[in-house]
Amino acid sequence: MRLVVNGTPREADVREHESLLTVLRERLGLPGSKNACEQGECGSCSVLVDGELVCSCLVLAAAADGRRVETVEALGSAERPHPVQRAFVEAGAVQCGFCTPGFVVAAAALLRENPEPTDAEIREALAGNICRCTGYGTILDAVRRAARITT
Amino acid sequence: MSPLRVTKSRDEFEGEIYESTVVVEGRDLAAPRDGAAGDEVGRPRPRVDGRARVTGAAVYTHDLHLAGMLHAAILRSPYARARVKRVDASKAEALPGVRGVLHRFNAPEVEFRQEKALFRDEVRFLGDEVAAVVADSEGLARYALTLIAVEYEVLPHVVDLEEAASPRAPKIDPDGNVHDAGSYTRGDTRRALREAEATIDVTYRTSTQMHNALETHGAVASWDGERLTVWESTQSVFGVRNMLKDALGLAPAQVRVLCEHMGGGFGAKLGTYKYAVIASLFSMRLGRPVRCVLTRREENLAAGNRSATLQRLRLASSGDRITAIEHETWSNSGQGRWAANPTGPTNTLYDVANVSSVAHRVTTNAGALSAFRAPGYVEGTFALESAIDELALRIGVDPLALRRRHARSRTDPRTGNRYSLKRLLDCYTIGAKEIGWSERRAGGTRGSAPHRRRGLGMASQIWGGGGGPPAYATVHFETDGTAVLRVGVQDIGTGTRTAVAQVCADEIGLRLDQVRVRLGDTEAPYGPGSGGSVTLASIGPAVRLAAHDARAKVLRAAAGILEVRAQELRLERGMVVSEGARTPLGDVMKKLDNSTLIGTGLRHPNPDGLALKTFGAHFARVEVDLRTGEIFVEKIVAVHDVGRIVNPLAAASQVQGGIVQALGFALTEERIVDRGLGRVMNANLEWYEIPTAMDVPEIVVRFVGAPDRRANNLGAKGLGEPPIIPAAAAVANAVANATGARVRHAPMTRARVLAALSMAGIA
Ligand code: FES
Numbered sequence: 001m002r003l004v005v006n007g008t009p010r011e012a013d014v015r016e017h018e019s020l021l022t023v024l025r026e027r028l029g030l031p032g033s034k035n036a037c038e039q040g041e042c043g044s045c046s047v048l049v050d051g052e053l054v055c056s057c058l059v060l061a062a063a064a065d066g067r068r069v070e071t072v073e074a075l076g077s078a079e080r081p082h083p084v085q086r087a088f089v090e091a092g093a094v095q096c097g098f099c100t101p102g103f104v105v106a107a108a109a110l111l112r113e114n115p116e117p118t119d120a121e122i123r124e125a126l127a128g129n130i131c132r133c134t135g136y137g138t139i140l141d142a143v144r145r146a147a148r149i150t151t
Numbered sequence: 152m153s154p155l156r157v158t159k160s161r162d163e164f165e166g167e168i169y170e171s172t173v174v175v176e177g178r179d180l181a182a183p184r185d186g187a188a189g190d191e192v193g194r195p196r197p198r199v200d201g202r203a204r205v206t207g208a209a210v211y212t213h214d215l216h217l218a219g220m221l222h223a224a225i226l227r228s229p230y231a232r233a234r235v236k237r238v239d240a241s242k243a244e245a246l247p248g249v250r251g252v253l254h255r256f257n258a259p260e261v262e263f264r265q266e267k268a269l270f271r272d273e274v275r276f277l278g279d280e281v282a283a284v285v286a287d288s289e290g291l292a293r294y295a296l297t298l299i300a301v302e303y304e305v306l307p308h309v310v311d312l313e314e315a316a317s318p319r320a321p322k323i324d325p326d327g328n329v330h331d332a333g334s335y336t337r338g339d340t341r342r343a344l345r346e347a348e349a350t351i352d353v354t355y356r357t358s359t360q361m362h363n364a365l366e367t368h369g370a371v372a373s374w375d376g377e378r379l380t381v382w383e384s385t386q387s388v389f390g391v392r393n394m395l396k397d398a399l400g401l402a403p404a405q406v407r408v409l410c411e412h413m414g415g416g417f418g419a420k421l422g423t424y425k426y427a428v429i430a431s432l433f434s435m436r437l438g439r440p441v442r443c444v445l446t447r448r449e450e451n452l453a454a455g456n457r458s459a460t461l462q463r464l465r466l467a468s469s470g471d472r473i474t475a476i477e478h479e480t481w482s483n484s485g486q487g488r489w490a491a492n493p494t495g496p497t498n499t500l501y502d503v504a505n506v507s508s509v510a511h512r513v514t515t516n517a518g519a520l521s522a523f524r525a526p527g528y529v530e531g532t533f534a535l536e537s538a539i540d541e542l543a544l545r546i547g548v549d550p551l552a553l554r555r556r557h558a559r560s561r562t563d564p565r566t567g568n569r570y571s572l573k574r575l576l577d578c579y580t581i582g583a584k585e586i587g588w589s590e591r592r593a594g595g596t597r598g599s600a601p602h603r604r605r606g607l608g609m610a611s612q613i614w615g616g617g618g619g620p621p622a623y624a625t626v627h628f629e630t631d632g633t634a635v636l637r638v639g640v641q642d643i644g645t646g647t648r649t650a651v652a653q654v655c656a657d658e659i660g661l662r663l664d665q666v667r668v669r670l671g672d673t674e675a676p677y678g679p680g681s682g683g684s685v686t687l688a689s690i691g692p693a694v695r696l697a698a699h700d701a702r703a704k705v706l707r708a709a710a711g712i713l714e715v716r717a718q719e720l721r722l723e724r725g726m727v728v729s730e731g732a733r734t735p736l737g738d739v740m741k742k743l744d745n746s747t748l749i750g751t752g753l754r755h756p757n758p759d760g761l762a763l764k765t766f767g768a769h770f771a772r773v774e775v776d777l778r779t780g781e782i783f784v785e786k787i788v789a790v791h792d793v794g795r796i797v798n799p800l801a802a803a804s805q806v807q808g809g810i811v812q813a814l815g816f817a818l819t820e821e822r823i824v825d826r827g828l829g830r831v832m833n834a835n836l837e838w839y840e841i842p843t844a845m846d847v848p849e850i851v852v853r854f855v856g857a858p859d860r861r862a863n864n865l866g867a868k869g870l871g872e873p874p875i876i877p878a879a880a881a882v883a884n885a886v887a888n889a890t891g892a893r894v895r896h897a898p899m900t901r902a903r904v905l906a907a908l909s910m911a912g913i914a
Pocket residue numbers: 034035036037038039040041042043044045046055056057058
């Protein structure tokens with residue numbers, strides 16, 4: 001299959017039932033998206049496909065053929081983090097960090113659509129992501145902070 | 152310098168006191184006089200590895216992709232109890248890409264947790280290891296598992312705690328299913344109960360909670376012909392190393408365990424598991440790296456849990472004092488050989504003259520328990536602190552006032568030792584003010600609608616967290632004037648890496664970005680496992696000493712280069728300061744040719760005859776819908792007395808996270824096991840309900856903050872576990888205040904709330 005990942009055209013050999021998550025992590029060297037449940041319940045595998053937020057563990061790799069995929073790796077780097085990434089660090093919204101890429105992608109997607117979300121909208125947008133460490137308070141802070149930076 | 156000597160240290164770990172024999176050298180530093188912040192310690196600092204984690208660059212065990220790496224998968228028993236009579240793996244072995252199969256008839260003898268075999272002849276829970284396959288891909292390995300034919304002889308099983316404890320249950324252990332798990336007495340509770348003016352006799356239950364750290368358990372093992380390197384998502388790199396060397400018959404120096412970033416543990420990764428042995432055996436056999444990572448389902452079957460409990464409490468009072476507490480408990484240990492004793496808080500929290508407690512562990516055909524954040528204390532505090540409120544209601548006393556009367560003692564009632572520091576009363580005062588306790592009304596108040604009631608509740612917390620030796624640190628300088636701190640602990644997400652960097656930077660006089668921390672590697676000097684809230688209080692003081700030593704050496708070196716006396720120099724945020732001159736340390740160090748300056752430090756023993764404890768109190772405001780039984784937690788105020796706070800940003804986040812886990816325990820999280828099949832029905836994140844961002848109340852976090860100067864040279868104690876301990880009881884007490892109904896089973900699901908309301912004649 002061919003797809004555009006983080007702005008670069010890529011090719012990968014894909015087995016029939018493989019998920020987009022498996023292909024990203026194992027074939028394309030992009031382990032930033034995590035696999036914590038493989039059944040669409042935790043959001044740690046969140047990516048954007050043609051700009052739309054999806055759980056990549058639920059997307060058949062074949063279904064992403066010819067699409068544009070953005071992963072956490074594309075949002076920013078340690079030297080030039082995305083405002084959402086910066087806000088997560090500053091707000092202390094990261095503990096073990098395993099959920100963080102998923103939250104960062106979901107939060108970035110939210111702010112792209114809705115740059116000034118209300119508290120309820122933030123919670124709603126992140127309701128599909130599980131964090132077992134932080135208790136979410138600092139994550140909500142981070143998204144509010146990122147909204148302030150970007151607007 | 153005082154010479155090397157061998158000494159004993161007494162430390163508390165997960166509610167038990169252990170004595171260890173340790174080597175000590177040199178003299179300890181005094182703790183800081185007051186709680187004043189340094190340049191780094193005491194200030195909110197984002198994580199030093201934060202950027203790696205938010206960009207996806209941090210490599211977790213799950214993410215490792217080594218050249219030539221193979222994948223192992225485990226076949227697990229579909230029965231709760233059965234004899235494995237025959238295993239035919241020929242079809243799996245014949246599959247192209249399958250590189251090996253292990254099962255009880257071909258696996259080498261391996262000593263694991265006092266058993267001689269990796270694969271049991273009698274599997275004892277649904278999920279017990281039966282066989283393992285290694286193959287070119289994970290998908291192939293999992294497919295090959297389906298080709299293994301196993302002949303089982305199914306045996307009678309029992310999975311439920313109360314069923315297993317009954318005399319009619321099938322005996323799973325030859326000597327019966329109920330075992331002693333500790334007892335304690337002081338005074339004479341029988342007499343106090345007889346002579347009491349008021350008594351209560353109540354039974355509580357708590358369900359099995361599952362850890363569900365987001366990164367499931369897993370390891371990658373790589374054997375190079377001489378040495379085994381294992382990357383594992385673990386809370387104790389040294390614990391894994393010690394288990395593997397024993398299981399595989401290797402020398403300590405032949406096994407290196409690494410854990411740079413790990414995706415959460417909460418106690419379940421403090422233990423060691425068979426998957427690491429399986430990956431290692433395959434790697435040693437095939438000479439290629441082998442990865443073995445559990446699925447979410449396996450995680451919920453075979454990687455630990457918080458035991459369900461049944462607890463009976465009898466309390467007596469005369470006048471305005473509690474005169475006796477009797478507490479008897481039964482815990483579902485599954486196939487575990489220990490119990491997380493729920494009676495710890497009963498034995499130590501309050502100044503009550505007569506106490507007796509008995510704990511039992513009950514064997515069932517379910518996965519073994521493992522430590523789960525304040526094991527035993529969460530379950531025990533839910534029952535004890537609910538019962539204290541029930542007694543307060545019975546005798547018509549404000550529950551906070553009743554607790555105050557029994558919280559003044561300055562000595563640990565169990566040992567008679569003085570507390571190094573105890574500020575529980577301050578926790579009460581701060582929390583009561585913050586929640587508005589004075590507005591609490593007996594019977595609660597009207598909620599936001601006529602069918603909704605609002606109430607306030609609170610509960611107290613006690614825990615260890617004093618840490619202790621052995622723990623070591625080294626600091627060496629690079630020639631650019633930056634420091635590398637090496638410790639044998641791991642950062643399981645709590646922020647250990649950042650906290651030790653702060654301690655090191657302040658002690659030397661460097662900026663935080665001039666300290667690099669290397670951890671999660673058994674090549675470092677020994678560091679403890681991250682459990683029992685001991686990490687910072689154990690390693691922090693050693694780091695301080697190592698940094699102190701390194702600083703003295705670097706100042707002497709700088710003095711030699713600058714041709715001044717060392718006493719005339721200071722280090723301030725990376726600058727060498729002498730009278731009138733400030734030179735970057737890097738400029739000075741550059742003049743040295745390839746010299747290495749190393750400072751070393753170790754954790755000194757805990758003071759004799761002192762009890763090191765952490766205290767706290769949670770206050771909850773809830774609203775309860777009398778028609779649906781739904782509990783809405785509106786606000787939690789958490790006040791903790793854990794000594795000095797090294798990083799307020801990380802500490803507050805730790806408390807919030809603990810509270811939300813406690814709310815899961817209190818309201819929704821519950822393993823459901825089908826009794827007939829012995830099968831966990833919600834071994835996934837869909838039906839096992841972990842709180843999400845939608846469920847989080849307003850949380851106010853406060854610290855007393857006074858350094859515990861007698862505890863150790865940092866004045867800090869542990870904070871990992873305290874915040875999960877009292878929240879469930881605080882909520883239960885608030886629900887009782889709001890509605891007049893007492894829910895005695897956690898989680899307090901709607902069904903249980905409705906049942907309690909109807910018992911109380913309300914709904
Ligand atoms: S891994 Fe995709 S939602 Fe959990």
